[in-house]
Amino acid sequence: MPFDPSPAVDLPQEPDVVIVGAGSAGIGAARRLLSQGLTVAVLEARVRIGGRTTTQLFKGHPVDLGAHWLHAGPINPLVKLGFERREPLRRAPVEGHFYVRGKPGRPFERAALDRAFDMADRAMTLAARAPEDRPAARALPAGMGPLGRRVSDIHGLVSGRPLGEVSLHDFPSMEYADNLFIAGGLGGYVARLGKDLPVRLASAVHAIDWSGGDVRVESASGTLRAKAVIVTTPMAVLQGDAIRFAPALPNEVREAIQGFTQGVYEHVILHWPDAPFKGPDRLATLTGTRRSPPGLLTRIDGTPFHFFELDQTHAAHFDRRDPHAPARFARDILAEHFGYRALRNLSVMHATAWRNDPWSRASWAVIQPGLAPIRDLLKAPVGERIWFAGEALSRAQWGTAGGAWEEGERAANEVVQKLKVSG
Numbered sequence: 001m002p003f004d005p006s007p008a009v010d011l012p013q014e015p016d017v018v019i020v021g022a023g024s025a026g027i028g029a030a031r032r033l034l035s036q037g038l039t040v041a042v043l044e045a046r047v048r049i050g051g052r053t054t055t056q057l058f059k060g061h062p063v064d065l066g067a068h069w070l071h072a073g074p075i076n077p078l079v080k081l082g083f084e085r086r087e088p089l090r091r092a093p094v095e096g097h098f099y100v101r102g103k104p105g106r107p108f109e110r111a112a113l114d115r116a117f118d119m120a121d122r123a124m125t126l127a128a129r130a131p132e133d134r135p136a137a138r139a140l141p142a143g144m145g146p147l148g149r150r151v152s153d154i155h156g157l158v159s160g161r162p163l164g165e166v167s168l169h170d171f172p173s174m175e176y177a178d179n180l181f182i183a184g185g186l187g188g189y190v191a192r193l194g195k196d197l198p199v200r201l202a203s204a205v206h207a208i209d210w211s212g213g214d215v216r217v218e219s220a221s222g223t224l225r226a227k228a229v230i231v232t233t234p235m236a237v238l239q240g241d242a243i244r245f246a247p248a249l250p251n252e253v254r255e256a257i258q259g260f261t262q263g264v265y266e267h268v269i270l271h272w273p274d275a276p277f278k279g280p281d282r283l284a285t286l287t288g289t290r291r292s293p294p295g296l297l298t299r300i301d302g303t304p305f306h307f308f309e310l311d312q313t314h315a316a317h318f319d320r321r322d323p324h325a326p327a328r329f330a331r332d333i334l335a336e337h338f339g340y341r342a343l344r345n346l347s348v349m350h351a352t353a354w355r356n357d358p359w360s361r362a363s364w365a366v367i368q369p370g371l372a373p374i375r376d377l378l379k380a381p382v383g384e385r386i387w388f389a390g391e392a393l394s395r396a397q398w399g400t401a402g403g404a405w406e407e408g409e410r411a412a413n414e415v416v417q418k419l420k421v422s423g
């Protein structure tokens, strides 16, 4: 990856606000603060902006390595902004492909799976109203057989953990309907939104001193003093004590940070011109054999590229010393459905490993049973000068770029209020 230190942008030495991290949350926060006339410096550990949204060219086609879907269209701030900016948004198809043992499934087989999803969703939504939280898996109706397992696997995939490890109270609060895509990739879009912001790259923050009336933020590129700091570092990175706070964060804040688990979701990027799937951007469900792809998004943007998605259960078994294991896994499963001959011109271009990346350590943050309130707990500022933001704090859009953006803007609005009051 080329090192682009954004030389055009000067960073203020004593900004009003330092933002840690230039992903969706950090970019959303910076734009909001700047629009309110505050001075800002964004410190980013990587040599690029965008965090867990990034788009890379494969054979000349832009492909997202991280977030790709714009979920929850009606409430997603990136969708609203995208329409305002006349970005090339398009609605995601609702109908997906459905295959049984490599052949298009019959309507009644597809209808049975749809019914199983409806039954499970109703049961979970209802059960989540009970005051006592429990693992989301326990709310699934009993006796649903293989279809029930498929539903549970899909929900586990999009949650980032098996449903037995996900809070039932937290699970149905997530809005998923009315999805969109953007031509050129979501990573490309977020990078456009971050262009020309005051960001310093290769500047991992390792200490935040809030012992005085302000904050001193120490990074690989020096120390900045500011009135407030917005920390958008992923929860899994904070759990690893990448940033030392002095004085230490209050106990309840530290416990809330430790309450998240690592959501895992990885793309195995396939180039497969002869894939049997027709039409752009469709999910495909393959059933009827021993194993199924945890998730499959076909013909991305109408190209020969496809995402074979890995869930936590499978990704956890891959040895990080064997980078080809995800490719073999994807091939073996697709061969189970379509036969090896059908895979003749399939190439695996790349398999992501966000779970091993030191600046993300997960695809997103997941709430364990019993801990649903921690998203809100972390919204309260610490000492009136440290705010946390990022996907992990969004109630209705957790685990998403839109949720991260929303949280970045929320924290920025609160900082503006605070700094106005204190003059």
Ligand SMILES: Cc1cc2nc3c(=O)[nH]c(=O)nc-3n(C[C@H](O)[C@H](O)[C@H](O)COP(=O)(O)OP(=O)(O)OC[C@H]3O[C@@H](n4cnc5c(N)ncnc54)[C@H](O)[C@@H]3O)c2cc1C
Pocket: 020, 021, 022, 023, 024, 025, 026, 043, 044, 045, 046, 049, 050, 051, 052, 053, 065, 066, 067, 068, 069, 070, 071, 203, 204, 205, 206, 232, 233, 234, 237, 242, 243, 265, 266, 267, 352, 354, 359, 360, 362, 363, 364, 389, 390, 391, 392, 398, 399, 400, 401, 402, 404, 405
């Ligand atoms: C494979 C995959 C697929 C996904 N699919 C979707 C999807 O389809 N739709 C969707 O909406 N979401 C999806 N997500 C989730 C989405 O990418 C994230 O929820 C969102 O991008 C998080 O934004 P953020 O700003 O909270 O965190 P990040 O984007 O991680 O930004 C935080 C930034 O902080 C930086 N940082 C970390 N530590 C430090 C430090 N010490 N000092 C300075 N900087 C630091 C990081 O480098 C990073 O740039 C997916 C994620 C993955 C991995």
